[in-house]
Amino acid sequence: MLANKEISATAITLKYYDIGESDKIYALFSREYGIIRAVAKGIKKPKSKFSGRLDLLNVNELVIREGRNLGTIVECESYKVFPLLRLDYDKLIYSLFLGELILLFSNEGESFEQVFDLLISTLEAIQKADIPLIYIIWFEIQFLSLLGYQSNFSECDICKQKVAEKNNRLGYSLSTGSIICEHCLKITYNYKIIDDSIKNILNNLKYIDINSLSEFNAEAKNLNKIQDVLKEYLSSLSERKIKTLSVFDN
Structure with a gap:
């Protein structure tokens, strides 16, 4: 960061x-600069001008004065909030989990507008969702x-053959995030066993639009299995333990 330079950013x-x-x-x-780390001075004081605006998952229009290692927030105007997330514990935890993923996989100063827009649209949808896990x-x-x-x-990640339908023993590769056919399970490792129904849900969700998710049908046990597998894959990629969802483990 260049000392004393001010930047404007829309950030969550x-x-x-x-x-x-x-x-x-x-x-x-932020939409413009990716991850930004900045201090809000005096925010814990009762009369702080930032009070409440920088709460978790709030989106603000910010002016930040850059420093050598850390910026300073000098202006903060509310842009978007998600009040319904705070009324549902599961939705709030899931939403914070998405934030954890962003922090694990994004870099400071590296703009990623598509991911920012994806996050905001997903949080908006989760507020109204009957089944947030989808x-x-x-x-x-x-x-x-x-x-x-x-x-x-x-297709199988190893032999590249189309995976047969109604196959109850497939693998989800924790190295590539792709499917492994039953035959190739014998010659590889680092996978989780799944079945055809799991594979089909994954494939359908890859191509479906967010506005159609409210009509997407899947059994709860399958969604939970998929989430367990994806969480393990994401942990493997980031080489970090994902902490937010641990509250659901018990």
Whole structure:
């Protein structure tokens, strides 16, 4: 960062840390600059001009004065909030999980407008969703694609043959995120066993539009299985343990 230069950005709050008696450091994801880390001075004071605006998952129009290692937020105007997420514990945790993924896979100062727009549209949809997990899985698949991880859910990742229908023993590769046929399971490792119904859900969600997800039907047990597999794959890619969803493990 260049000291004293000011930038304007539309950014969502993904994480924050207390620092000192009155300040907080924020991890923000912006449309223009990707990840930004900046301090909001005096935000913990009762009369702070930033009070409430920089809460988790709030989107703001910011002016940030750049420093050598850390920016300083000098202006903050509310742009978008998602009030319904805070009324549903599961939706809130799932939404924070998406923020965790952004922080794991995005770089500071690197604009990624498509991912920013994907995140905002997904959060808007989750607010009204009857089954939020469908939207989370859809986001993960689209997010991985935007990052360049092109999963193949119709052909075997090893032999490249089309995977037969009604096959109850397939593999999901934790190395490539693609499908492995039953025959090739014998010659590889690092996979999770899935069946044809899981494969079909993954393939359908890869191509469906977000506006059609409200009509997408899938059994809860299959969605939970898919989420477990995708979480393990994402952990493998990032070489980090994904923490947010651990509240659902018990």
